Amino acid sequence: MKQIRIILSMAIAVFSFTAINAQSTKTKNKTAVADTVVYQCPMKCEGDKTYDKAGKCPKCNMDLKAVPKPVAAIYQCPMKCEGDKTYDKAVKCPKCNMNLTKVKTKKEVQNHKGQNHN
Numbered sequence: 001m002k003q004i005r006i007i008l009s010m011a012i013a014v015f016s017f018t019a020i021n022a023q024s025t026k027t028k029n030k031t032a033v034a035d036t037v038v039y040q041c042p043m044k045c046e047g048d049k050t051y052d053k054a055g056k057c058p059k060c061n062m063d064l065k066a067v068p069k070p071v072a073a074i075y076q077c078p079m080k081c082e083g084d085k086t087y088d089k090a091v092k093c094p095k096c097n098m099n100l101t102k103v104k105t106k107k108e109v110q111n112h113k114g115q116n117h118n
Contacts (some may be wrong), residue, residue: 039064075100 038050041057
């Protein structure tokens with residue numbers, strides 16, 4: 001009888017630790033998704049305005065849809081003296097003291113107009 005109590009106690013302890021670990025993993029995953037997604041009206045009745053939480057559009061009352069969070073501007077030294085190192089602010093290069101320039105993202109390069117690429 002004593003052995004059954006010990007085994008039962010161990011099983012409850014293992015189950016409790018597993019449940020706690022699963023709960024913390026679920027919270028981490030929700031946070032990771034929340035950091036990469038914003039919400040926007042599918043009709044774009046407010047232009048490119050985004051919201052941090054899901055809900056209804058204040059103008060047309062449609063459900064906001066999840067869209068990827070816009071990428072902030074990336075800056076890099078024009079002389080590439082630090083290789084491909086990038087910065088999130090337009091400051092001066094620590095090596096050559098030149099002003100950092102904005103780097104075009106792949107999306108900006110693909111969306112350019114006015115040129116014929118045959």
